[in-house]
Every structure is written in C-alpha cells, then in structure tokens.
Amino acid sequence: MLRSHRTVALSLALVGLSLTATALPAQAPVQVPPEANRFSAEVMDISSVARALHWLEEHFEDQVEEWIHINEIPAPSRMEEERGRYVAERMEAEGLEVSVDAMGNVVGIRRGVGDGPTLVFASHMDTVFPMGTDVTVHRDGDVLRAPGIWDNSAAVANMLAVVRALNSAGIQTRGDLIFIGTVQEEIGLKGMAHWLDENEGVADMLVAIDGGLGAISYGALGIYWTIYRFHAEGAHTNRSPGRPHPVRALADAVRSIYEIQIPEGQGGAVYNVGMLGGGSIFNAIPEEASFSMDLRSVNPILLDSLDAEIESRVARAAEAHGVEWSMEVDSRSEAGGTEEQLADRRIHPLVVTAESIYGHLELGNELRPSGSTDANAGVVRGIPSIAVGRSLGGENHTLSEWADIPSALPATQAVLLLAVTLAELAPEPISQ
Numbered sequence: 001m002l003r004s005h006r007t008v009a010l011s012l013a014l015v016g017l018s019l020t021a022t023a024l025p026a027q028a029p030v031q032v033p034p035e036a037n038r039f040s041a042e043v044m045d046i047s048s049v050a051r052a053l054h055w056l057e058e059h060f061e062d063q064v065e066e067w068i069h070i071n072e073i074p075a076p077s078r079m080e081e082e083r084g085r086y087v088a089e090r091m092e093a094e095g096l097e098v099s100v101d102a103m104g105n106v107v108g109i110r111r112g113v114g115d116g117p118t119l120v121f122a123s124h125m126d127t128v129f130p131m132g133t134d135v136t137v138h139r140d141g142d143v144l145r146a147p148g149i150w151d152n153s154a155a156v157a158n159m160l161a162v163v164r165a166l167n168s169a170g171i172q173t174r175g176d177l178i179f180i181g182t183v184q185e186e187i188g189l190k191g192m193a194h195w196l197d198e199n200e201g202v203a204d205m206l207v208a209i210d211g212g213l214g215a216i217s218y219g220a221l222g223i224y225w226t227i228y229r230f231h232a233e234g235a236h237t238n239r240s241p242g243r244p245h246p247v248r249a250l251a252d253a254v255r256s257i258y259e260i261q262i263p264e265g266q267g268g269a270v271y272n273v274g275m276l277g278g279g280s281i282f283n284a285i286p287e288e289a290s291f292s293m294d295l296r297s298v299n300p301i302l303l304d305s306l307d308a309e310i311e312s313r314v315a316r317a318a319e320a321h322g323v324e325w326s327m328e329v330d331s332r333s334e335a336g337g338t339e340e341q342l343a344d345r346r347i348h349p350l351v352v353t354a355e356s357i358y359g360h361l362e363l364g365n366e367l368r369p370s371g372s373t374d375a376n377a378g379v380v381r382g383i384p385s386i387a388v389g390r391s392l393g394g395e396n397h398t399l400s401e402w403a404d405i406p407s408a409l410p411a412t413q414a415v416l417l418l419a420v421t422l423a424e425l426a427p428e429p430i431s432q
C-alpha cells in the first residue's frame with residue numbers, strides 16, 4: 001500500500017479525538033463464573049484420557065526426534081511448502097481429513113461425533129530465518145539449539161503428538177478438532193487470517209500453540225509496520241545549501257516522533273524506528289531517505305491515533321524541508337483491546353479452562369490481555385482465542401535460539417487436555 005501527501009488535517013483530527021481521551025476506569029476484580037471452567041482433575045482419570053496422557057509420556061522421545069526433524073526442514077515465511085508437506089503426510093497417516101489451502105496452510109480435521117463446539121489449534125510452520133540459514137539442531141543435555149527450534153518447530157511437533165495420542169487412546173470428542181500448520185505468521189499472521197476469512201463461522205474457539213510456557217494470552221497486541229520515505233531531486237554537496245533535503249526531513253521527523261507523549265491509562269503503546277535507508281555517496285543530497293516504524297498497542301483507538309500522529313509529523317517535517325514524502329504499509333496486525341475492553345473474554349470458558357489446566361499442571365497460568373501470535377487473528381474477528389506455550393526456551397528470532405526439552409511434554413499434555421475438555425469428550429464406546 002502506498003499513499004502520498006495524505007492531508008495533515010485528517011491526521012490531526014484523529015489525534016485530537018483520542019490522544020486527549022480520558023483514561024479508562026480502573027479495573028474491578030474479575031468475577032469468574034464457576035461454570036466457565038470445564039476442567040476438573042477427574043478428567044485426567046477418565047481411562048481414555050489417562051491413556052492418552054500416558055501415551056505422550058511413553059512416546060516423548062519420538063516427539064523430540066520429530067521436533068528436530070521438523071526444524072531441519074527449512075521454512076522461511078512464504079517458503080513453508082516442504083515443511084507443510086511433511087505435516088500433511090503425518091496428519092494423513094493419522095486419518096485426519098487433510099487439505100492445503102491457497103496460501104499453504106495445512107489443515108487436518110478430526111471429526112467429532114457431533115453436537116460440540118469446533119476447536120481449532122494452530123501452530124505456525126514458518127520461521128524468520130532466510131533460506132540457507134543453518135538449521136541443524138544441536139542437542140545439549142536437556143536443551144535443543146537451532147534457529148527456529150522454539151519458535152515454532154516445538155509447537156508443530158506438539159500438535160502432531162496430540163493427534164497421535166488422541167488416536168491411540170481412541171478418544172472421541174463431540175466437537176470437531178481442526179489442526180492447522182499455518183504459514184506466514186511471522187510476517188503478519190497472514191496464513192491464519194486467510195484461513196479464518198475463508199472459513200467464516202467454522203471456529204468456535206482458537207488455540208495458537210506459540211510463545212513460552214507459563215502464560216496464556218487472550219488478547220491481541222496490535223502491530224503496525226510502516227516505511228516512510230522522503231524524496232527530493234538531490235544535489236552535489238557544493239550546491240546543497242538551501243536545497244530540499246530528505247535526510248534533514250527524516251532527522252526532524254524521527255526526533256519529533258520520539259517526543260510524542262503516550263497517554264496514561266489507555267493500555268499503553270511502544271514504537272521503534274528500526275531501519276534507516278538512503279543515499280550512496282558522500283558528496284550529494286540523496287534523492288531518498290527512509291525509516292521504518294514498528295508501532296504497537298493493544299488499544300485499537302490509541303494505535304490508530306498514534307499511527308495518524310506519526311504520519312502527520314512526517315508530513316510536517318517534509319513540508320518544513322520542502323521534500324516530498326510517501327508511506328508504504330508493510331503489515332498491519334490489528335489490536336484486540338485493552339484488559340478492560342476484554343473483560344468478557346477473560347471469563348470465557350476457553351480462557352478459564354486453560355487457566356485451570358495450566359494451574360493444575362503447575363505450568364504457570366499468568367493471563368495476558370495481549371499477545372502476538374496467530375490467536376490475534378481470531379481475537380480481532382471476535383472469536384474466543386488464546387495462545388498457550390510450546391515449551392520453555394529463549395532467544396527466538398536469533399541464531400542462538402534454544403528450547404528446553406522436558407517442558408515440551410507437559411505443554412503437549414496441556415494441549416491434549418484443552419482438546420478433550422473444550423471440544424467435549426464423547427461417551428466412550430462400549431468395548432466388547
């Protein structure tokens with residue numbers, strides 16, 4: 001998307017609207033209705049569920065091997081095809097109804113017996129590492145090291161293990177379980193958004209398996225990525241005095257943007273200028289200078305007003321220096337709302353049940369009204385959505401990424417418990 005010379009007046013009007021808005025009221029303590037929790041410890045004693053949980057333990061070493069294997073299939077965003085093929089084959093081998101959509105999402109449906117909610121699990125298959133990155137996994141005691149090993153190969157392996165455990169224990173749910181290996185999560189949740197738009201009304205609840213173990217996210221951090229460019233004719237340094245200068249405009253714009261006061265009590269916002277571009281020689285005014293903006297807030301109104309304010313400051317700097325300007329929207333991931341705005345979501349059975357399961361397994365059950373996973377695409381579409389952790393780990397999006405092996409087991413068991421409690425266990429068939 002490319003826009004030029006958008007009127008400053010419009011931006012200022014938007015800013016006036018909300019940057020001066022009064023702070024939201026302080027939050028009252030949450031009253032969770034007890035029936036919202038669909039989990040009780042007895043669920044784990046139902047024979048089929050106990051078998052499935054035990055199966056995961058028994059086959060955990062296989063899961064770790066598959067985790068390593070998945071990681072070693074390179075899958076940069078938009079190049080997930082080979083990894084997707086592997087996931088599709090494994091799902092087919094487990095008897096799921098498998099399809100690959102136009103974007104490359106791999107979708108495996110495990111039909112329920114009927115009369116239950118449809119629960120979607122999503123593990124993104126893509127990584128931030130370009131093709132050619134060494135993704136060989138090094139095992140070091142209880143730790144796996146490799147780019148992408150934690151974010152998000154761990155979750156893809158967890159999801160496949162859950163499918164196998166459900167099958168081997170003969171578990172039937174009332175609702176359908178849909179398992180999706182999504183694409184392009186790292187570049188704006190594009191695969192998940194596509195699937196949700198193409199399958200409107202299908203998902204009653206969405207669980208993204210992504211992020212560290214210990215927190216349950218039920219909101220959506222809005223993230224706007226934009227490139228701003230300043231353009232002019234350029235001139236030799238000797239003829240530069242007084243001439244329109246893209247870099248001087250850029251410098252003023254960036255300084256001015258960092259002077260914006262973030263209003264208190266509206267959910268907060270952060271932003272960062274992470275990339276600068278332009279020019280190629282010492283002795284000339286460059287024809288173009290650019291900077292990137294990474295702007296984030298859970299509050300959609302604040303996000304849009306800050307976005308407009310940034311744009312207006314760019315426009316003013318351009319005008320002051322007599323240069324042209326343009327902007328390119330790289331990606332827009334919408335905000336889900338502040339904690340106060342998500343108060344109803346906080347007490348939804350999906351969130352409360354997850355909190356209960358993670359608490360019972362002592363995995364940590366910190367609830368976050370934010371998040372930056374495939375679940376965001378559900379949150380902003382009004383679908384109850386959470387993100388749960390895949391294992392402990394760290395340094396994701398760097399070459400020294402690592403993941404803790406043992407924690408992936410309870411993380412996987414928790415996903416299985418979410419499936420049987422929320423898609424509702426069907427009565428077990430009478431054995432002969």
Ligand SMILES: [Zn+2]
Nearest residue numbers: 151152210211
């Ligand atoms: Zn991720």
